[in-house]
Amino acid sequence: MSIFGEQRGSPLSGAAPAVRSEEGPDPSRGQPPVWHRGRGHPTSEGPSNGVTPGDAPAGPLVRPYTMTKGRTRPGAGGRGLDLITIVVAARDRADRPRDPELQAILTLCRRPISVAEISARLDVPLTVVKVLIGDLVAEGDVRTRAAMPVAQLPEKKVLQAVLDGIRRL
């Protein structure tokens, strides 16, 4: 049985986000999940031009928490992951076999990338992606740099660099 529901005939039209199937597969007896690259989630003001569509079918997708085996919160490795926590793959860990969704994240993390961007590019909800990244952190497969803590104001030199960077655009 395919973990995906019935596929729509048309390839990515970018018109509407796929509706997630109400009739999800039973995660407990599933075959290994087939991983498709995300379709590049359209923004709320429509699909973005130039976002490379993956090979994911445009039809209903696997229920998100199937990938996390039902977990909705990251383990110890993923606590404190935030929208803009930057994640980067540990160089020496590339060849270990992993679940395809974890491998897809690692592939994206060859260059430093934020949690939000991983979620968007794989079209996997943030909560799910945080659980998966938490697993990678726990395994030592990725390193992260947290966003600034709440109470800590950005340093003046950071602000000045941001200002200069915007002016250079």
Add this chain to the structure above:
Amino acid sequence: MASADSEIRPGTQEAIPQAVKIIVAGGFGAGKTTMVASVSEITPLSTEEVMTEASQGVDDLGGVENKTTTTVALDFGRITINDDIVLYLFGTPGQDRFWFMWDELAEGALGAVVLADTRRLDTCFHAVDYFERRGVPFVVAVNRFEGSTPYEAEEVREALDVPAEVPVLMADARERESAKEVLVRLVTHVIHSRSPALSG
């Protein structure tokens, strides 16, 4: 492997850039994603946050304990400032029912842009209230729309009742230079509000 680069401390591999964020807020259709697109180096992306019943008891979610599942889309763009800093621009969810996401967005944000649409000025009142209450520095950018009455920035300031120190400027969210100017004003404002003695 250790690098010969003296900037990298021993024991670390390579430096991971630090991310900072700016929030772009405003009513539905005020041009938030348009503005993000004008300056972003990537085509704006959207990510979904799914809040489930498992989120119960998390402090930031006051008021939504009874919901089981809610999905919110967040649009964002990216500007690489230099090797060590990446700036993300996040649009706020346009609908009021997604207020619970604002705390996560506002946490650690450098500052915010409130995009005002003079045809529907009331739609940005709550954004102004929110950032004032949270102490997030912000500027108001009045987005020019075809067919909107040309207001002066000062009229908008008065209508929104924002204090004199908050910059209010006219903008065109579709124009890169204009969007840049808004961000420059915001970051300048943030720097000045952090060090009042220098602001003159």
